[in-house]
Amino acid sequence: KTLIFEAAHGERVLVMVGGDQSAISGHLKKAIGSKNIRMADFATVKAVTGYEVGSIPPFHWQPAGFRSFLEASLLDEPVLGVGAGVWGYEIMIRPADLVQACQAIVVNLTNRERPIFPD
Template sequence: MHLPSHQYLDDRSIPYQKLSFSPETKKGAAHVANVLGYSERQMVKSLIFVTSIDEKVLVMLGGDQNAISGHLKKAIGSRNIKLASPNVVQAITGYAIGSIPPFHWQSSGFRSFIDASLMQESVLGVGAGEWGQEILMAPEDLVKAAQATIVNLCNKLQPVFESR
């Protein structure tokens, strides 16, 4: 199976591996990680948030992670954000929640963020756009494909932005 997300990576010569799992697998990163033999942290959640000015942003977290609200607001630059509804997610990405690829559907200027701790993993899994299909890739290749900004969203002891 060759999906638009695969074509996007092929067109940019970004390395990746295709994996499949049963579409009967229960939804959620923990279940995907279990059937594919990876840690939950390595299976990335692609979340869409909406700001008070109706900007939509993509936030990538490990399957076992939750963003710290203050860190997320600081990274996005808005104190008023909320998780997008399933209908908004579908309208923005073209995909139903559960297997949203974190690249290829964004318009110019769309902002994407990835939690810094994911850069320590050897490989990350992301949805390919169809439940039962997963893309594995190196963290730096995911950042490149998603044109993501690396920020600390989950560690309350570290600043949001890396000091330079």
Template structure:
């Protein structure tokens, strides 16, 4: 089966290699670069959007998969990885490590193999949506399958609301 032309070619190839030939790619005329834009375009909850965020831990790129309604707690990522330092990657490093621009980074199909942390909160949904390699395309998958295909380890790396128990 041929992949839809709307998916980024590298991502379409990754889907094919993983045997995910029945995954539907949805394209939108307006960018779905932010989680809020994607949720509005799809008509789903903000927390059903998977953000694929690149961080740098002790000089190495790391992918964190986080729901669209939450923020990553960098200190929790640092502790989970046992790293000395963790910081958000800049746009150039994101493109260099993944092959995609910020706003279109999918959870897998990257240029560089990297460690992947997936926030446990993604598992509360039956279906989640993630970027398909461009700011205009998304795809849906069950969270367990998405995390497995990304090679992710489950972790609690979301920022907790002020006053919440850690």
């Protein structure tokens, strides 16, 4: 899943987790550096990314300084399917290439037993 979150200070960030995963709120807050975050609404997602919810590609639309976070466990997958910009289509990409393409910060967002920032 490619999600857009908004921090209380106005920053918007891209968060990538597996389709069957949910980000732990406390981990996400610490990774972003904000005590108050919320998922962006559909209109905000469209305005910020230019894409509809469910089709957001994780790269090639972000302005300079836009931060992207990738769930660390996804690095263990051989290939990931990410939004292609058109609902119902995916781009298949290796995790290392995804990190490079969107300059993602790799963090643990889904496992309470692991540190947020892996070594």
